[in-house]
Amino acid sequence: MAKIIAMMNQKGGVGKTTSSVNLAACLAVAEKKTLLIDLDPQGNGSISIGLSKDTFAQKNIYHALIGQIGLKEAIYHSELPCFDICPSDNNLVGAELELVSLFARESKLKTAFKAVEKDYDYIIIDCPPSLGLLTVNALNAAHSYIVPMQTEYLAMEGLAQLLNTVKLIKSSLNPELELDGILLTMFDSRSGLHKQVANEIKTHFGDSVFNTIIPRNVKLAECPSFGKPIILYDIESKGSEAYLALAKELILKERFKKSGSSKVAVKPEETSIPKIPEELIMDILPNLENINFDGTQSFEQ
Numbered sequence: 001m002a003k004i005i006a007m008m009n010q011k012g013g014v015g016k017t018t019s020s021v022n023l024a025a026c027l028a029v030a031e032k033k034t035l036l037i038d039l040d041p042q043g044n045g046s047i048s049i050g051l052s053k054d055t056f057a058q059k060n061i062y063h064a065l066i067g068q069i070g071l072k073e074a075i076y077h078s079e080l081p082c083f084d085i086c087p088s089d090n091n092l093v094g095a096e097l098e099l100v101s102l103f104a105r106e107s108k109l110k111t112a113f114k115a116v117e118k119d120y121d122y123i124i125i126d127c128p129p130s131l132g133l134l135t136v137n138a139l140n141a142a143h144s145y146i147v148p149m150q151t152e153y154l155a156m157e158g159l160a161q162l163l164n165t166v167k168l169i170k171s172s173l174n175p176e177l178e179l180d181g182i183l184l185t186m187f188d189s190r191s192g193l194h195k196q197v198a199n200e201i202k203t204h205f206g207d208s209v210f211n212t213i214i215p216r217n218v219k220l221a222e223c224p225s226f227g228k229p230i231i232l233y234d235i236e237s238k239g240s241e242a243y244l245a246l247a248k249e250l251i252l253k254e255r256f257k258k259s260g261s262s263k264v265a266v267k268p269e270e271t272s273i274p275k276i277p278e279e280l281i282m283d284i285l286p287n288l289e290n291i292n293f294d295g296t297q298s299f300e301q
């Protein structure tokens with residue numbers, strides 16, 4: 001049964017789409033069957049993995065949400081064997097309005113997932129930059145959520161509203177919803193401000209912040225225009241290293257949670273992701289070995 005994760009923050013430009021696409025791709029190279037749901041009408045996630053809009057104009061998340069087709073019909077394969085996507089385009093703007101009048105409008109995505117959740121290990125939902133009905137559908141369908149935050153001044157502005165929405169969802173629709181973590185993104189290790197903001201967020205949220213920090217990395221900004229996730233665009237980039245580390249941290253968190261331990265304590269034999277496909281293994285392993293979890297590592301650009 002898939003673990004369903006909503007990548008959410010009502011702010012635009014904080015790295016939701018970049019993190020959804022690249023985390024999903026990195027989970028896939030660890031042979032975790034992963035489905036990316038593009039729930040943003042801008043459709044940036046769909047373009048970022050190289051799908052052309054014409055191919056999915058008639059069958060995408062919009063059609064599945066309004067019940068015209070089953071979700072399975074709106075799923076497309078990516079270049080990576082374990083990585084599928086359910087794309088979106090600007091039709092989805094209409095869905096938010098059309099859903100308003102429907103019965104159980106907050107549960108459309110949750111219901112749609114019933115048909116596919118057995119087929120995947122992870123479902124990652126790239127949320128739109130709002131706290132509207134689409135995001136509510138995502139949070140209702142999800143087991144957990146990740147909040148990407150840019151290490152900029154005013155990073156925490158809007159967070160109270162976000163947490164309030166989560167609280168409402170938990171009290172009314174989805175009591176089991178959990179925070180996987182706050183993800184610091186676009187971090188520039190040379191910037192005093194970035195360090196200060198990162199420290200402030202860590203002081204505030206402690207263990208709720210992922211140890212992995214995503215650096216500002218030009219390759220991450222470039223790869224969508226080539227229609228590739230970072231690991232297929234430049235495996236040696238700091239961006240690849242960071243998202244592989246995030247995938248690993250998430251997998252280990254889950255494993256330790258299942259084993260009843262609340263802390264991620266990494267034993268040496270558990271530091272490599274098992275069963276990476278042969279053709280990628282030579283490229284990825286050197287990167288994995290450089291990754292640690294003591295929370296002190298920040299990636300250079």
Ligand SMILES: Nc1ncnc2c1ncn2[C@@H]1O[C@H](COP(=O)(O)OP(=O)(O)O)[C@@H](O)[C@H]1O
Pocket residue numbers: 011012013014015016017018019044129185186187214215216217218220221222224
């Ligand atoms: N770590 C990063 N380094 C450099 N550029 C980034 C990074 N993360 C995201 N970007 C760029 O910043 C912009 C906003 O990121 P995006 O993931 O689309 O945010 P959101 O989905 O929250 O709106 C995009 O142009 C993206 O390519």
Ligand SMILES: [Mg+2]
Pocket residue numbers: 016017018040044127
């Ligand atoms: Mg986005």
